[in-house]
Amino acid sequence: MAVTLNDIAKKAGVSLATVSLALNGSNKVNKDTKNRIKKIAEELNYVPNARARALVKKSTKTIGLVIPEVVNPFFAELAQSIKDYVRSQDFNVILCSTDYQSEEELRYINMFRSGQVDGAIFACAGDLMAEHNDLIIKLVKENIPVVYVDRDGLNHDLIPIVKSDIYHAAYQAADYLISLGHKNLGFIGQSVERLSGVKSALKNQGLEIKEKNIYYDYLKMEGGYAAGEKIAARDEKPEAVVCLNDEMAIGVIQALIAKDVKVPEEISVVGIDNIKMANFYNPSLTTVNIPVSKMGEKAAEILMKKITGKTLSPKEKFFIFPTKLVIRDSTRKI
Structure with missing residues (x-):
């Protein structure tokens, strides 16, 4: 309370x-x-309740959107689709970027608690912000509806989740690499769910990932580049790598090419997201398509239903989109 x-x-x-x-x-x-x-x-x-003061007008006509970063094309597209939907409902969006900093998300949670928004969407926090889930549940209990996008939560009645089947996306990426003959796979990025998908694909073929091929503590394109440099410096390199997302995959490829490691001739690289840049990069990036615009629109639709007091169907409380492998030039058969 x-x-x-x-x-x-x-x-x-x-x-x-x-x-x-x-x-x-x-x-x-x-x-x-x-x-x-x-x-x-x-x-x-x-926390001073600006929301109570706004009750005179019945609504702030504003939602908050919390994303990890603005520069990643995935989050830019997500934000645009959410904005387009809520604007069609005569609502505005406060865009909040945490830059993967826990204290920044906490600041936005407290801002929302003060009543400046009618509801909020929290997107793709990964493992870093799990500590805040209890605070966000408290936010909901203070009558600020919340929807998660690609973020884990336990109580779907309180906080609906809209996500892609990211576990299967990573599974698809790894399974495709295995079908090309690659057995020594690597993984780059912070995501338990994605890493689990890669491990499952390998396990189903009687294989496993080596610990030295897991580069977990990396985010963003710069993190991908740093991991790529470490891979390039190794004598025994993985034959192929699955990356957390396309942004990191592009960073990996840049680093490998800079160190004279050929992609895909020496190492195949797969991303996840299918951002527009993936098709125009050289080599064009094999990836797994995440329907990000549809996810953003669905999240906004569900949040507006929550704000207006409409009942959600069981499917809307946990709405999951399928993913699809997109084969391009950054991978090859061996």
């Missing part, structure tokens, strides 16, 4: 009016009382 002015008044032993005046800095309350009330508010983790 959210802390109210009544809670503060009860603990401070003063009237509700006194609490309201004190927290608004009124000179009608003496300094000592004002400081005592503010201290109690901090102790109780009181």
Whole structure:
């Protein structure tokens, strides 16, 4: 339950009016009382409810969208599709980028708690933000509807999830590489679900991934480039690698080519997402298509239903999109 002015008044032993005046800095309350009330508010983790003030207008007509980064084409496309849908409903979007920083997401959660939005979408946080799921559940219980996009959650009644079958996407990528004759596979990026998909594809063929071929602590294109440099420096290199996403795959390819390691002649590289750049890169990138625009539109649609109090179907509480392998020039048969 959210802390109210009544809670503060009860603990401070003063009237509700006194609490309201004190927290608004009124000179009608003496300094000592004002400081005592503010201290109690901090102790109780009181968040000023701008949403209550907005009830006069019935709605802020705004949603919050939290994404890991703006520059990744995947998130740019996701944000655009969400914006297009909510604008069609006469709503606005506050775009919030965490740059994969936990404290940044926390700041946005607290901002939403203050009532500046009618609802929020949290996208693709990965393993870094799992600690905040309880806080986001608290946000929902304070009547701010939330939808997750490609983010794990446990209570789909409270927080619906829209996602792609990312486990199967990684499985498809690895299975295709195995079908080309590659047995010594690598994986680059932070995702338990994607790594599990790769491992399952290998296991089904009686193979397994070597620990030295797992480059887990990497994100973004720069991370892909750094992992590619490490692979290029090895005497025994993996025959092929599956990357967290296309952005990282492009970074890997850049690093390998810079170190005179030929793609795909020496190492095949597969991404996940199928961003537009993937088709125009050289070599064009074999990847797995994630229907990101459809995911964004569906997430926005579900959030608007939540905001307007409509009942969701069981499918809408956990909506999953299929993925599809897209074969291009960054992979080859051996």
